[in-house]
Amino acid sequence: MAIDIPTRTDQLPTSATRFIGKAVNRIEDPALVSGTVEFIDNLSLPGMLHCAILRSPHPHARITAIDASAALELPGVEAVLTGEDVERWCDPCFTAPEGWGNYCLAVGKVRFVGEPVVAVAASSRYIAEDALELIQVEYEVLDPVANPDEAMASGAPLVFENRGTNVIQSRTYTWGEVDRVFAEADRVVSRQFRWNRVGANPTETFGCICQWDLADNSLTCRGAYQTPRFMAIGRAASLRLPANKVKIISHAQGGGFGGKGGPRGTDIAALLSRKCDGRPVKYIEDRMEYLLAGGGQSWDRYYDAAIALKADGTVTGFKVRLVDDQGAGAEGYGTISAAKPLAAFTGNYRIEAAFYDLTLVATNRAPTYPYRGYGPPPHNLVLESLMDVAARELALDPAELRRRNYIGPEQFPYTVPSGNEYDSGNYAAVLDRVLELSDYKALRESQAKARAEGRLVGIAVVSTVEPGVFDWNAYATVGVPGVGVPEGVKVAVDVFGNITVAIGFNLQGQGQFTVAAQVVADYLGVEMNAVKVTTASTDVALPHFGQGGSRLGVAVTGAILGACDKLRQTFCRVVAHVMQTEPDQVELMNGRLQLKAAPAHGMTIAEVAGLMLSRSDLLPPGVEPCPEATFVWVSPNRNLPDDQGRCRSYLTAAAATHVVQVEIDRDTGQVKILGYYIVDDCGTRLNPANVEGQLQGGVAQGVGAALYEEYVYDPQCQPLVSTFVDYLMPTIHEVPMTVKDHIVTPSPIAPLGAKGCGEGAIHTTPAALLCAINDALAPLGLECRETPASPRRLWNLLHGQHGH
Amino acid sequence: MSTRKTIRLTVNGKPYEREVEARLTLADFIRHELHLGGTHVGCEHGICGACTILIDGSSARACLTLAVQADGASITTIEGLRNRETGQLHPIQQAFVDAHGLQCGFCTPGFIMTTLELLGENPDPTDEEIKEALGGNLCRCTGYQSILDSVRLAASRINTATAA
Ligand code: FES
Ligand code: FES
Numbered sequence: 025m026a027i028d029i030p031t032r033t034d035q036l037p038t039s040a041t042r043f044i045g046k047a048v049n050r051i052e053d054p055a056l057v058s059g060t061v062e063f064i065d066n067l068s069l070p071g072m073l074h075c076a077i078l079r080s081p082h083p084h085a086r087i088t089a090i091d092a093s094a095a096l097e098l099p100g101v102e103a104v105l106t107g108e109d110v111e112r113w114c115d116p117c118f119t120a121p122e123g124w125g126n127y128c129l130a131v132g133k134v135r136f137v138g139e140p141v142v143a144v145a146a147s148s149r150y151i152a153e154d155a156l157e158l159i160q161v162e163y164e165v166l167d168p169v170a171n172p173d174e175a176m177a178s179g180a181p182l183v184f185e186n187r188g189t190n191v192i193q194s195r196t197y198t199w200g201e202v203d204r205v206f207a208e209a210d211r212v213v214s215r216q217f218r219w220n221r222v223g224a225n226p227t228e229t230f231g232c233i234c235q236w237d238l239a240d241n242s243l244t245c246r247g248a249y250q251t252p253r254f255m256a257i258g259r260a261a262s263l264r265l266p267a268n269k270v271k272i273i274s275h276a277q278g279g280g281f282g283g284k285g286g287p288r289g290t291d292i293a294a295l296l297s298r299k300c301d302g303r304p305v306k307y308i309e310d311r312m313e314y315l316l317a318g319g320g321q322s323w324d325r326y327y328d329a330a331i332a333l334k335a336d337g338t339v340t341g342f343k344v345r346l347v348d349d350q351g352a353g354a355e356g357y358g359t360i361s362a363a364k365p366l367a368a369f370t371g372n373y374r375i376e377a378a379f380y381d382l383t384l385v386a387t388n389r390a391p392t393y394p395y396r397g398y399g400p401p402p403h404n405l406v407l408e409s410l411m412d413v414a415a416r417e418l419a420l421d422p423a424e425l426r427r428r429n430y431i432g433p434e435q436f437p438y439t440v441p442s443g444n445e446y447d448s449g450n451y452a453a454v455l456d457r458v459l460e461l462s463d464y465k466a467l468r469e470s471q472a473k474a475r476a477e478g479r480l481v482g483i484a485v486v487s488t489v490e491p492g493v494f495d496w497n498a499y500a501t502v503g504v505p506g507v508g509v510p511e512g513v514k515v516a517v518d519v520f521g522n523i524t525v526a527i528g529f530n531l532q533g534q535g536q537f538t539v540a541a542q543v544v545a546d547y548l549g550v551e552m553n554a555v556k557v558t559t560a561s562t563d564v565a566l567p568h569f570g571q572g573g574s575r576l577g578v579a580v581t582g583a584i585l586g587a588c589d590k591l592r593q594t595f596c597r598v599v600a601h602v603m604q605t606e607p608d609q610v611e612l613m614n615g616r617l618q619l620k621a622a623p624a625h626g627m628t629i630a631e632v633a634g635l636m637l638s639r640s641d642l643l644p645p646g647v648e649p650c651p652e653a654t655f656v657w658v659s660p661n662r663n664l665p666d667d668q669g670r671c672r673s674y675l676t677a678a679a680a681t682h683v684v685q686v687e688i689d690r691d692t693g694q695v696k697i698l699g700y701y702i703v704d705d706c707g708t709r710l711n712p713a714n715v716e717g718q719l720q721g722g723v724a725q726g727v728g729a730a731l732y733e734e735y736v737y738d739p740q741c742q743p744l745v746s747t748f749v750d751y752l753m754p755t756i757h758e759v760p761m762t763v764k765d766h767i768v769t770p771s772p773i774a775p776l777g778a779k780g781c782g783e784g785a786i787h788t789t790p791a792a793l794l795c796a797i798n799d800a801l802a803p804l805g806l807e808c809r810e811t812p813a814s815p816r817r818l819w820n821l822l823h824g825q826h827g828h
Numbered sequence: 829m830s831t832r833k834t835i836r837l838t839v840n841g842k843p844y845e846r847e848v849e850a851r852l853t854l855a856d857f858i859r860h861e862l863h864l865g866g867t868h869v870g871c872e873h874g875i876c877g878a879c880t881i882l883i884d885g886s887s888a889r890a891c892l893t894l895a896v897q898a899d900g901a902s903i904t905t906i907e908g909l910r911n912r913e914t915g916q917l918h919p920i921q922q923a924f925v926d927a928h929g930l931q932c933g934f935c936t937p938g939f940i941m942t943t944l945e946l947l948g949e950n951p952d953p954t955d956e957e958i959k960e961a962l963g964g965n966l967c968r969c970t971g972y973q974s975i976l977d978s979v980r981l982a983a984s985r986i987n988t989a990t991a992a
Contacts, residue, residue: 065865531933
């Protein structure tokens, strides 16, 4: 049967949408505000043990001896797991590119501070931690590889000896006639940038309960899992189990942002359960563990970049050389974050040629993981900073320079040099609206006044494109196979007309359960409270991915629309049979299956479902007594990349322009945000409150990355950050209350015209803040080209201190 | 290490008597001994505020408090806010729902408990006073704007109700 996925809300079988497009309350919230949601640490299983992990104090060392005998004698301790067990039972995890993975516990040597070395299972976490103190590990300390320069020096110690090099990947991409446009340029603007490590830090750290069934040789893992099926496949591979013997039950998560981590903790808890005759083992990562060695470190980058311009400000070329410190291997898929910028390499602009020279390096810092945005935030900071430098040199207003280079609304679908196709947009309209919203002229006037008083006030106007709805093909160049990321749902109507939507992921904060209920309720014409959204475990769930790559709102909407269309077609057959007519004479409208010619004659959804389940005598031949449908959605029209990585990858291209005004305090180096304005365009807004929440949350994380957060390592590769006293998360005092508006350019190809919108603000805010800071510094002839632009860094810059 | 002590305390109006290890944190006691899982733990070192509860009416960090320190105290946790009989949400909880003041909801019990203390002391706070009160609670999801809106909404509803 042909399935129809509406790309416009007016194609839905309802005379007016009642829920889609409205800021309806979230169905997930009553339980969350009551404190009754079952986050993983709220769950206990009978006979459950607790895991604690002894971690490496050294960035690089050989393990010469482990003595855990005293720990094993401590009452309450049931098992100790070491590298020997792990080497016997496991394989190193998969990576892309292949061969840069670690075991879940160090085998032979440790590669970063915080790497798990020994794990204990005991009757309580307190006793498990007591036991760690009784374990003796002897190390032969090795020279650390502290940074990419050291890593690439000849004769450098090797993080992975078997690789023979510390370079994970080094390659270039050439898109268009880069040499020519640079040779013909009237002006070339180039700068170097340093983006220091930041990371996700969801408020809940990772946690799991694993249980190994020794008879069946199968594993069940409950926990804070962001991408359940992907996690199951990874565990099967590292634990040498058939994939259908690993069942993941995803619990609600206290945030994720890509950096939840979990593979190592899961494998360790699983192996401890195996050692403890199948008793369930709980592992709850604590914040220090997360900060040292969890999934929370991302984007450790050294950039050297240039743009080529014509005299009139037309940008013709963009070159980027990136050296990316991946840390100790590729276990966290940090490599992907260097490939993702291909999806929108040249941003909002008609830049005709581009060049990317990419080197991914292993060091003895902690391995890097995904973080919201997955790579473009630093990339955009580089491009937008160069745009501002160019504007300054050309004496053009930064808004005007951007406007001159925008892709025009008539040029969509637009293929960027790096290969992706943007679906739709109207960047000039976004700019116009934000300049109006911010009263940009008045902002500039107030800046002039402030400058005259000697104050350091700066303004930025920064535009970005947010690639939405990721596809594996975008990451092919770092070794990720495949095209298409399936997302499946089941929509089931019961005998009373209640509806259950079964999906493959659990709550994480973005509100997808609500979006699912909105779409089902509008399609099938029921109230939202008739819809129950539930998470299927991986053994029964349809193919799915879950949250990630700014996709799930769009993907789950597509899946639900597909399943609903299948239901509609089945219901039409049933009703046609009962009414002795043809299915094409029946339509679904406002929750009723009715005769097109005589709409007064029809049945409600509940009546049809009830009939199907309880009157098999009335069913047409070939129709099962099953008012349920499944559908697995995948982005339409994706393709394999060419050798330069070019393909149609991310399905949607949302856009935003932020205007920000900041002031730098000369005496403290502190940046104060005086005003923050956002206009974005992510197509149809399925739930505007959700969209605004995504925007504002992204701003907060962008503020952290630009001004405060940093995983600091000393020259010996020792981390200096292990608590929230050192890793500075923005509070309500640091995050601006933003003024927002939007325009709507629906996607012509995505379900209901909605675009991915979960990452846009973190793509934009760091660039906006750094550009505003540099605008403030411009009269002094100073530039800050390192993040975070912390008070210390800016104070050093202002006071002529080196080493900022 | 294994010194045990008997404590008596009231949690959400219900009296408890328990023997606990001297080193047991109040957060672990509430979560794992009393099975009140709404008091969340985000850092265990006093910074994030997810574990905020009220001890004798004043906000406190359950992760930095030992259970034995709560001997004799009267404690309120997030579970104590909803109307037990009707299941109706407390006006602060309802305001967080209505103003979309949460995303993942992990920080939310802490914010709500802090707000409960704030509005008890200052029923009509200014934005600056709200920020001051909430400055010790971290939220990684929302960017705080909708939380500020939620607290304002809660204050105005409570004040309207009191005036009526
Ligand atoms: S868990 Fe207590 S303050 Fe973070
Ligand atoms: S709602 Fe997720 S941390 Fe606040």
